[in-house]
Amino acid sequence: MTIEMQGMQVLAPAKINLSLRILGGRPDGFHEIETFITPISLADQLTFTRAAEGKGIEFYCDDPTVPEGDDNLVVKAARGFFEVTQVKASLSIKLEKKIPHGAGLGGGSSDAAATLLALNQFFDTKLSRETLAQLGSKIGSDVPFFIFQSAAQCRGRGELVSPEPLPAPLSLLLLKPEFGVPTAWAYGRWQQSREIPNVPYAIQEFAGRKFLNDLERPVFEKFVFLARLKAWLLEQSEVAAALMSGSGSTVFAILKSTGQGENLAERAKEELDPNLWTCVTQTL
Numbered sequence: 001m002t003i004e005m006q007g008m009q010v011l012a013p014a015k016i017n018l019s020l021r022i023l024g025g026r027p028d029g030f031h032e033i034e035t036f037i038t039p040i041s042l043a044d045q046l047t048f049t050r051a052a053e054g055k056g057i058e059f060y061c062d063d064p065t066v067p068e069g070d071d072n073l074v075v076k077a078a079r080g081f082f083e084v085t086q087v088k089a090s091l092s093i094k095l096e097k098k099i100p101h102g103a104g105l106g107g108g109s110s111d112a113a114a115t116l117l118a119l120n121q122f123f124d125t126k127l128s129r130e131t132l133a134q135l136g137s138k139i140g141s142d143v144p145f146f147i148f149q150s151a152a153q154c155r156g157r158g159e160l161v162s163p164e165p166l167p168a169p170l171s172l173l174l175l176k177p178e179f180g181v182p183t184a185w186a187y188g189r190w191q192q193s194r195e196i197p198n199v200p201y202a203i204q205e206f207a208g209r210k211f212l213n214d215l216e217r218p219v220f221e222k223f224v225f226l227a228r229l230k231a232w233l234l235e236q237s238e239v240a241a242a243l244m245s246g247s248g249s250t251v252f253a254i255l256k257s258t259g260q261g262e263n264l265a266e267r268a269k270e271e272l273d274p275n276l277w278t279c280v281t282q283t284l
Contacts, residue, residue, distance in 0.1 A: 007047060007048060007049040007050070008047070008048045008049075008118055008121070008122050009045060009046070009047045009048075010045070010046050010048075010114050010117070010118045011043040011044070011045055011046075011114070012043055012044040012045070012046060012099075012107070012110040012111045012113070012114035012146070013039040013040060013041065013042065013043040013110055013146075013284060014039070014040050014042040014043065014044075014099045014103075014105040014106060014107060014110060014281075015037050015038065015039050015040065015105060015106040015110065015142070015145065015146070015245075015246075016037070016038060016040055016104075016105065016172070016174075016243075016245040016246075016250075016252050016283075017035050017036070017037050017104070017213060017243075017245050017246050018036045018037070018038060018209055018211055018243070019034075019035060019036045019209075019210060019211060019212050019213070020033065020034075020035040020212070020213045020214055020215060020246065021033065021034045021035070021212070021214055022187075022190055022214040022215070025191075026157065028157075030141065030157040030187075031157065031187050031190070032155075032156065032157070033154070033155065033156075033157065033158060034153070034154075034155055035153075035154050035155075035158065036151070036152070036153050036154075036164070036209070037106075037142075037145050037151065037152055037154055038151035038152075038166055038170075038283045038284070039110075039146070039149070039150075039151065039283070039284045040105075040172065040281045040282065040283055040284060041281045041282050041283075041284060042098060042099060042105070042174070042279055042281045043098060043099070043110075044095060044096060044097050044098050044099050044107060044110065044111055044114075045095075045096040045098070046074070046093060046094065046095055046096075046111065046114055046115065046118065047093070047094040047096075048091060048092070048093055048115075048118055048119070048122055049091070049092045049094075050090060050091065050092070051090045051091055051092045052090065053088075053090050054090065055090050055091075055092075056089050056090065056091075057075055057078050057079065057082075057089050057091050057093065058091070058092040058093065059072060059074060059075050059092075059093050059095070060092070060093070060094045060095070061094075061095040061096075061097065062094075062095070062096050062097060063095075063097040065101065066095065066097060066101075072108075073108040073109065073111060073112040073139055073140060073143075074093055074095060074111045074112060074115050075093075076112065076139050077111075077112040077113070077115040077116050077119075077135075077136070077139055077143075078091065078093065078115055078119065080116075080135050080138065080139065081115070081116055081119045081120070081125075081135065082119075084127075084131075084135060085123065085125045085127070087123050087125065091119075093115070095111060100176055100180075100250075100277055101180055102179075102180015102181060102182070102249060103176050103180060103245075103248075103249060103250040104181070104183075104244065104245040104246030104247050104248045104249065104250045105174075105245060105246070105250055106142045106145075106146065106246070108140065109139075109140045109141075109142035109143045109145075109146055110142075110146045112136060112139050112140060112143050112146075113132075113136055113143045113144075113145075113146030113147050114146070116132045116135060116136055116143075116147065117132065117147065117149075120132060129147055129148060132147045133147040133148070133159070133161065137159040141157045141158035141159055142158055144158070144159045144160075144161050145158065145161050147161075148161050148163045150163040150164070150165050151163070151164055151165055151166045151283065151284075152164055166283055167208075168207070169282045169283050169284070170207065170254050170255075170282060170283045171254070171255040171257065171258045171260070171261065171280075171282050172252050172253065172254060172255065172261070172280070172281050172282055172283065173252065173253045173255060173260075173261040173264055173265055173278065173279070173280055173281075174245075174250050174251075174252050174277075174278065174279040174280075174281060175229060175233075175250065175251050175252070175253070175265070175268055175276050175277070175278055176249055176250040176251075176276065176277040176278075177225060177226070177229075177249055177273060177275070177276060177277075178275050178277075179223070179249055180248075180249050181219055181223060181247050181248040181249045182247075183246070183247040185247075186215050186218055186219050186247035186248065187215070187247070189218035189219075189221070189222075190214065190215065190217065190218050192218075193217045193218035193221050194217065194221070195217055196220055196221065196224070196227060199220055199227045199230075199231065200230060200231055200234055201216060201217065204241040204242075204243070205241075206240040206241045206254055207240075207254075211241045211243045211254070212243070213243050213244050213245075213246075215244065215246065215247050215248070216230070216243075216244050219244060219247060219248045219249075220244075223248065223249065225272075225273075226244060226248055226249060226251055228272070229251045229268075229272060230242050230243070230244065230251050232268070232271070232272060233251065233253045233268075236253070236264060236267070238253075238255050238256055238257075238260040238263075238264050239253045239254070239255065239256070239264070240253075240254045240255065240256045241253070241254040242254070258282075261280030262280055265278035265280065
């Protein structure tokens, strides 16, 4: 985090789900889940500067596909913060995107959480993490996780966060095709979905952790390439485990050692899809 007299820069890390179990539907339309999530070093960057008095919230993003105005989670987070604290809004926010959309990496939720954390410090409002998490839960189910800035076990619809730092970083390769997967669609298909024969869904174990994702079942039914991508990764000698993150469409490989990601990424592009987005990263 960089702080200057009139501005502040913060990073908003992406996340991956090392495990995701769906326990059933809820009366509020969401699903009851148990998931272990960890932040990773891939991150967006947000810059906050004071605007002229009466300007309200000005928002800019270098990615034209990102929604602006009240549809953007950053703007929603800022509006929620100013409403709760009664601070007068005169703020300019610039978002530089590195985390792809529709990827299961939590980019929008992380941007919202980073906004709440940054504004709390920027305006010295001294709101607790618990208060910020409660505010964030109104914006999105993953926002409270990012407020705590730690790997965590999350329950409920994701808003009940129990921080649990990883004992050591995991080396990762992220792979994402050009298409995304709508989160609400994936959850909505979960109950009716079935496993595809000869596709690996079994629990994997590495470094004392278990890896599984109940959303692979509905997503792989429609997006068969993701099933193929996971199976291919599990065949590679560098890979200790492979899993779809969240509702996809990112599939990640946990590497047996550092320094293996770039070669593996090139092979994936050569053998599966030359347009794959790839990112070598690690857990935080």
